[in-house]
Amino acid sequence: MLPSSYRAFLLLFVVGPTGLLAGQGDPPGLPGPLARPRILVTGYWPPSNECVRHWSANPAQNPGGWTGGDWEGRGYDVHAYFPEFSPPTCTSCGTGTGDLTVDYQDTSADFWAIADALRPIAIVTFSRSSTQIVWELEMNQFNRTTWANDYVTPLQPTRSPPDGSVPAGHLRLSTLPVQDIVNAIFAAGLPVNPYICYTGNGGGFLSEYIAYHGVWYQDLHRSPADPAWCIAAGHVHVGRSLSWALARQAAEVTIRRVIAHVDAVRAATVCQADLGFQGPGTATLVACGQPLHVAGNTADLRLYGGAANTLGVLAFGDRAQPVPLFGGTVVPVPILHTELVLLDGQGRWAWDGGLVGIAGGFPVLYAQVGYLDLAQPGGWGFTNALSLAYQ
Numbered sequence: 506m507l508p509s510s511y512r513a514f515l516l517l518f519v520v521g522p523t524g525l526l527a528g529q530g531d532p533p534g535l536p537g538p539l540a541r542p543r544i545l546v547t548g549y550w551p552p553s554n555e556c557v558r559h560w561s562a563n564p565a566q567n568p569g570g571w572t573g574g575d576w577e578g579r580g581y582d583v584h585a586y587f588p589e590f591s592p593p594t595c596t597s598c599g600t601g602t603g604d605l606t607v608d609y610q611d612t613s614a615d616f617w618a619i620a621d622a623l624r625p626i627a628i629v630t631f632s633r634s635s636t637q638i639v640w641e642l643e644m645n646q647f648n649r650t651t652w653a654n655d656y657v658t659p660l661q662p663t664r665s666p667p668d669g670s671v672p673a674g675h676l677r678l679s680t681l682p683v684q685d686i687v688n689a690i691f692a693a694g695l696p697v698n699p700y701i702c703y704t705g706n707g708g709g710f711l712s713e714y715i716a717y718h719g720v721w722y723q724d725l726h727r728s729p730a731d732p733a734w735c736i737a738a739g740h741v742h743v744g745r746s747l748s749w750a751l752a753r754q755a756a757e758v759t760i761r762r763v764i765a766h767v768d769a770v771r772a773a774t775v776c777q778a779d780l781g782f783q784g785p786g787t788a789t790l791v792a793c794g795q796p797l798h799v800a801g802n803t804a805d806l807r808l809y810g811g812a813a814n815t816l817g818v819l820a821f822g823d824r825a826q827p828v829p830l831f832g833g834t835v836v837p838v839p840i841l842h843t844e845l846v847l848l849d850g851q852g853r854w855a856w857d858g859g860l861v862g863i864a865g866g867f868p869v870l871y872a873q874v875g876y877l878d879l880a881q882p883g884g885w886g887f888t889n890a891l892s893l894a895y896q
Contacts, residue, residue: 540582541575541580541581541582542580542581542582542625542626542767543581543582543583543584543623543624543625543626544581544582544583544584544625544626544627544628544629544760544763544764544767545584545586545619545620545623545625545627545628545629546560546583546584546585546586546628546629546630546631546756546760547585547586547587547605547616547628547629547630547631547715547719548585548586548587548588548605548631548632549587549588549601549605549607549631549632549633549711549712549715550590550595550598550601550607550632550633550745551590551593551594551595551598551633551749552633552743552745552747552748552749552752553587553631553632553633553743553752554587554588554589554590554631555593555749555752555753556631556743556747556749556752556753556755556756557585557587557631557753557756558585558587559571559572559573559585559753560572560573560576560583560584560585561573561584561585561586561587562584566587566589566603573585576760577761579761579764580764580768581626581764581767583760584623584625586604586605586615586619587603587604587605588600588601588602588603588604588605588606588607589601589602589603590602599656600655600656600657604619605715607655607656607711608655608656608657608711609652609655609659609661609662609663609711609714610657610659610662610663612711612714612715612718613662613667613714613718616715616718616719616722617718617722620718620722621733624726624732624733624735625735626734626735626736626767627681627735627736627737627738627763627764627767628719628722628723628735628737628738628739629681629719629738629739629740629741629759629760629763630715630716630718630719630738630739630740630741631740631741631742631743631756632711632712632715632716632740632741632742632743633712633742633743633744633745634742634743634744634745635745636744636745637744637745637746638696638697638698638744638746638747639697639698639699639700639742639743639744640687640690640697640698640699640700640741640742640743640744640755640759641699641700641701641702641741641742641744642679642681642683642686642687642699642700642701642702642739642740642741643679643702643705643706643707643713643716643739643740643741643742644678644679644683644701644702644703644739645676645678645679645702645703645704645705645706645707646676646677646678646679646706646707646713646716646717646719646720646740647674647675647676647677647706647707647709647713647717648666648667648668648671648672648673648674648675648676648677648717649665649666649673649674649709649713650665650666650673650674651665651709652665652709652710652713652714653708653709653710655710655711662714667714667717667718667721668717668721677717677720677721677724678720679720679738679739679740680720680723680736680737680738680739681737681738681739681763681766682737682762682763682765682766683701683739684701685762685765685766686699686758686759686762686763687699687700687701689758689759689761689762690755690758690759693754693755693758695751695754695755695758696751697744697747697751697755698744699755702742707740707742712740712742713740715740716739716740719738719739719740720738720739720740722735722738723735723736723737723738728793728805728807728855728857729774729776729793729794729804729805730776730791730792730793730794730804730805730806730807730855730857731805731807731855732791732809734793736766736767736770736771737763737766737767737770741756741759743755743756773795774793774794774795775793775794775795775796775797775804776791776792776793777792777793777797777804777891777892777893777894778891778892778894779791779889779890779891780825780836780871780889780890780891780892781889781890782827782833782834782836782873782887782889782890783887783888783889784833784886784887785832785833785878785881785882785883785885785886785887786811786812786833786876786878786880786881786885786886786887786888787810787811787886788808788809788810788811788812788852788874788876788886788887788888789808789809789810789888789889790806790807790808790872790873790874790888790889790890790891791806791807791808791809791891792804792805792806792807792860792872792891792893793805794858794860795862796862796894797860797861797862797863797893797894797895798862798864798894798895798896799862799864800862800863800864801861801862802861802862803858803859803860803861803862804858804859804860804862805855805856805857805858805859805860806819806855806856806859806860806872807853807854807855807856807857808846808848808852808853808854808855808874808876808888809851809852809853810852810853811848811852811853811854811874811876811878811886811888812848812852812876812877812878812879812880812886813848813849813850813851813852814848814849814850815848815852815876815877815878816845816846816847816848816876816877817845817846817847817848817854817874817875817876817877818843818844818845818846818874818875818876819843819844819845819846819856819872819873819874820835820837820840820842820843820872820873820874820875821837821840821841821842821843821870821871821872822836822837822838822839822840822841822870822871823837823841823867823869823870823871824837824838824839824871825837825838825871825890825892826838826839830875830885831875831881831883831884831885831887832881832882832883832885833875833883833885833886833887834887835873835875835887836871836873836890837870837871837872837873837890846874846876848876854874860893862895863895865896867895868894868895868896869892869893869894869895869896870892870893870895871890871891871892871893872890872891872893873887873888873889873890873891874887874888875887875888876888
């Protein structure tokens with residue numbers, strides 16, 4: 506018979522929520538593997554495409570050479586995607602050609618392909634404003650049922666509202682450091698009017714559509730325990746009368762402030778120590794968020810890379826005494842508490858905010874997940890073990 510701690514490991518449980526992870530790999534044309542965090546910027550009609558052109562890694566669009574690699578030595582790669590228009594100085598520009606054309610179906614397909622492969626830590630979408638010299642930071646993006654018609658049949662989004670995870674009309678807010686951006690543009694002395702639109706919306710056309718996609722992606726990947734963690738996303742409407750050079754200056758000020766914000770968030774985020782002992786199987790357990798030695802702080806706990814559509818047991822203990830079991834190793838022994846986890850169709854599970862800081866108590870807890878996996882000789886897979894520091 507199994508020891509009582511192992512029987513508890515198999516039998517005791519509480520249900521937890523599920524989560525989402527992005528795809529892996531690099532989109533075509535990216536210079537080199539993922540070595541630094543990436544920032545995704547997009548544009549539409551000029552000057553919103555021209556102000557980000559120098560960040561394009563596509564030599565056909567940017568023959569002068571990509572400048573986004575470790576941009577300004579700040580530790581981030583900046584990548585731009587946008588359509589082309591003929592003539593480039595167009596007033597009534599239409600759909601355009603290339604990436605992210607002004608078409609609902611093309612924009613959505615291109616955006617998800619780019620974002621899922623790029624895994625950006627921040628997203629800034631740009632488009633042209635109907636007013637002249639503004640730098641308008643949009644706060645509000647709506648999951649609309651009806652949009653203004655585009656130029657190519659079908660004239661409306663094929664899926665409307667686009668986001669089936671929330672009700673029609675759902676509001677998603679910008680998570681950019683909008684006031685910092687406005688302050689920085691004022692401080693730079695640029696002849697442009699920066700402001701935050703708190704009460705309006707993005708206009709119900711492609712500008713708001715791609716803006717919604719950006720903040721939607723960020724919300725899907727908001728957890729610091731997500732390998733595709735995205736900290737901030739939002740939209741800027743660029744005044745149609747801004748020169749390309751001036752718009753580029755304002756875009757650069759914007760990205761500098763986004764980087765400063767992302768740096769601050771990353772500096773305040775703690776990931777708990779990985780003790781190893783992974784396997785059999787390929788599932789990985791990650792815990793990141795606020796430091797757990799402060800009462801009331803929270804951290805997210807996520808599993809990815811496990812077997813699809815199966816059950817597992819999350820085990821906690823106050824000692825690490827690795828013991829062989831089912832072809833793997835159980836680390837938190839004796840087991841003090843267990844919870845059932847439900848892995849989704851991609852072998853993932855998430856417990857966002859599930860780890861709560863405690864003042865005093867155990868200085869360290871150990872956590873690990875065992876999950877049913879019939880592909881393994883013993884019928885079980887095991888994640889790595891984590892050391893959760895509460896002091």
